[in-house]
Amino acid sequence: MRITVFGATGAVGQEIVRQALSTGHEVTAVVRDPARLPEGLRAADPSGVVPLGDAAAVRAAVAGRDAVLSGLGSRGRKAGDVAERLTRQVLGAMEAADVRRLLVVSAAPVGPEPADDPLLDRAVRRVIGTVLKEVYADLTRMEAALAASATDWTSVRPPKLTNGPLTGTYRTVVGGTPRSGRSIARADVAHAMLALIDEPGAVKQGVGIAY
Template sequence: MKLTVLGATGGIGGHIVRQALDAGHAVTAVVRGSAHFDLRHPALEVATVPGLTDPDPLLPAVKGSDAVLSGVGSRGRKAGTIASDATRGILGAMAATGVRRFVAVSAAPVGPPAEGEGFFGRRILLPVVSAAFKEVYQDLTVMEQLIRDSHAEWTVFWPPKLVDKPLTGRYRTVVGGNVARGHTIGRADVAHAMLAALADPATTGRPVGVAY
């Protein structure tokens, strides 16, 4: 497949690029003008753009792709509306070029509590985390609504707390909901799940919970 990856210098996006190349895909990695991207590969093209909010600079990177994957997200509580603003630009570029398949990362607290979640997770952990990162999840909520309102064939992933650990390929997913008692997930495994969704039509038009 020919894939376009946004947020390619980020924690999840970087793993998507590397795993996609290892799997034999052709990848266009979209990076900002000031970003440093060292990876080199015969099947990799690096597209440098000033930002993701304007669809026009993204058109060459998106045109002809079989799917677009976005690892764009907030890097802190003061990041503003980075996820929703970038997603508007990405969806605009996809609509203009006729690319339909879109896989993006959001966060578990944006979705409902998992079926079977315990008292601690439902009544203590989730409310505390949701309050602490209220602005981040508000931005992601807007992002998800933009995706749902688009004509894209989308999948949105809901990971809990992200950690840095090697790829395991061993994690749980729930199509349409969050994972009960799943409190962490490695960025490499989120990338793995996002790539796997490309071959799973059951995930199209659905959120997917992913956690250990």
């Protein structure tokens, strides 16, 4: 499968590239700073590593691809419009190249709260939501942009991200959020995104994911 990965220098993005290459996919990485992509993740694809700021190169990087995966987002609490703005650039490139399948990383608080979640989990979620209010507002706007697009998008919504190992064992809820879902490793988020590429039930849906 031919895949383009945006945000490939981020923790989730690097995992997507690493796992995609290990399973035989052809990968092109689109990054804000090409120098930050580890040498071992530089794919053997002719387009290789593409800077996000080069609009023509970005359009060429998504043209003819089977899927586009994005790990773009804020690296801190002051998100501004990072996820929304950069995702709109991805959407523009995909529209210009007539490419439809898109998977992005969002966050659990953007999705619905499980009706049967314990009170403690609800309280913790609200505290975190207050601390990261700007980040989640940016992701909410990003998801609105996805919904208004012509792409076959999927938004993967993890809770707290960890640097744990790949397990391949986690819960997913299409259109919802796993009960008491408190954490998941970035490696498993990447694994889920790759697994969802060919899942028709996940198209134009948010997918909650957690251990």
